[in-house]
Amino acid sequence: METAIDIRDLTVFYDDVLALEQINLTVQKGDFLTIIGPNGGGKSTLIKSILGLVSPTVGLIKIFGIPTRKSHGSVGYVPQFSKFDRKFPISVIEVVLMGRLTARSGFFHKYVKEDWEKAEEILARLHLSDLKDRQIGQLSGGQLQRVLIARAMVGNPAIYLLDEPTASVDSESKTFIYELLRQLNEEGKTIVLVTHDTNVVAHYSRSIACLNQKLHYHGDPELTTEILEEMYGCPVEMIAHGVPHRVLATHGREFG
Ligand SMILES: Nc1ncnc2c1ncn2[C@@H]1O[C@H](COP(=O)(O)OP(=O)(O)OP(=O)(O)O)[C@@H](O)[C@H]1O
Numbered sequence: 001m002e003t004a005i006d007i008r009d010l011t012v013f014y015d016d017v018l019a020l021e022q023i024n025l026t027v028q029k030g031d032f033l034t035i036i037g038p039n040g041g042g043k044s045t046l047i048k049s050i051l052g053l054v055s056p057t058v059g060l061i062k063i064f065g066i067p068t069r070k071s072h073g074s075v076g077y078v079p080q081f082s083k084f085d086r087k088f089p090i091s092v093i094e095v096v097l098m099g100r101l102t103a104r105s106g107f108f109h110k111y112v113k114e115d116w117e118k119a120e121e122i123l124a125r126l127h128l129s130d131l132k133d134r135q136i137g138q139l140s141g142g143q144l145q146r147v148l149i150a151r152a153m154v155g156n157p158a159i160y161l162l163d164e165p166t167a168s169v170d171s172e173s174k175t176f177i178y179e180l181l182r183q184l185n186e187e188g189k190t191i192v193l194v195t196h197d198t199n200v201v202a203h204y205s206r207s208i209a210c211l212n213q214k215l216h217y218h219g220d221p222e223l224t225t226e227i228l229e230e231m232y233g234c235p236v237e238m239i240a241h242g243v244p245h246r247v248l249a250t251h252g253r254e255f256g
Pocket residue numbers: 014015017018019037038039040041042043044045046
């Protein structure tokens with residue numbers, strides 16, 4: 001099987017704050033990996049490291065065998081809509097077209113017919129065509145989140161990295177987003193999703209990674225109470241609230 005993302009001995013410090021320690025993680029092509037972990041556990045730092053936005057203090061990350069900073073175009077990033085500046089005066093289609101820009105596009109890049117066609121096609125797939133000329137400040141959270149996914153999709157990346165794409169979106173958009181991710185995964189795309197939404201683990205993931213500074217578990221999407229307790233460092237009844245029962249294995253299992 002082909003390796004999509006290979007993370008070796010990754011340690012990240014922000015000044016003297018240790019965010020990630022000695023992470024070794026291989027993501028296979030075609031995986032649907034869900035990353036869970038407590039607040040401040042380093043999930044966003046891991047995503048930013050894969051994107052090359054955060055430099056490892058120690059370690060190396062490769063995307064399809066190429067060091068991350070040189071692997072342009074194979075990764076599509078979907079940020080959380082709430083971290084996106086909605087006051088910026090730009091329309092839906094303009095945001096989506098931005099996904100066609102590459103590292104080589106200049107400041108005054110002119111989009112070609114194919115860019116427009118691709119953007120229109122993706123907007124239709126995401127049920128956003130009617131909103132294409134709307135300013136992004138006038139969208140609901142769920143709509144803006146779908147626009148950000150559309151922006152990643154127009155670049156046709158092989159890997160999608162999503163940082164909590166369903167936080168604070170309405171339940172209809174949430175289901176739509178997860179079903180879309182499932183479809184993209186079935187089309188052969190590799191999905192790496194950070195979420196606090198533990199329902200996803202049971203329904204959509206092919207594998208999970210539990211992150212709290214260290215990588216505590218990487219494997220089948222079935223969590224034991226031991227893994228959760230070790231990772232969160234608090235009684236499992238508190239953290240299992242809302243976790244579907246079948247996610248929790250009934251017996252202990254080895255992990256490493
Ligand atoms: N730019 C930064 N400068 C200094 N420290 C940072 C910076 N970004 C993150 N940190 C720290 O690094 C650690 C990991 O943060 P990170 O945002 O990666 O965690 P997270 O798992 O994504 O958290 P959350 O679930 O709350 O979004 C935290 O202790 C955080 O305070």
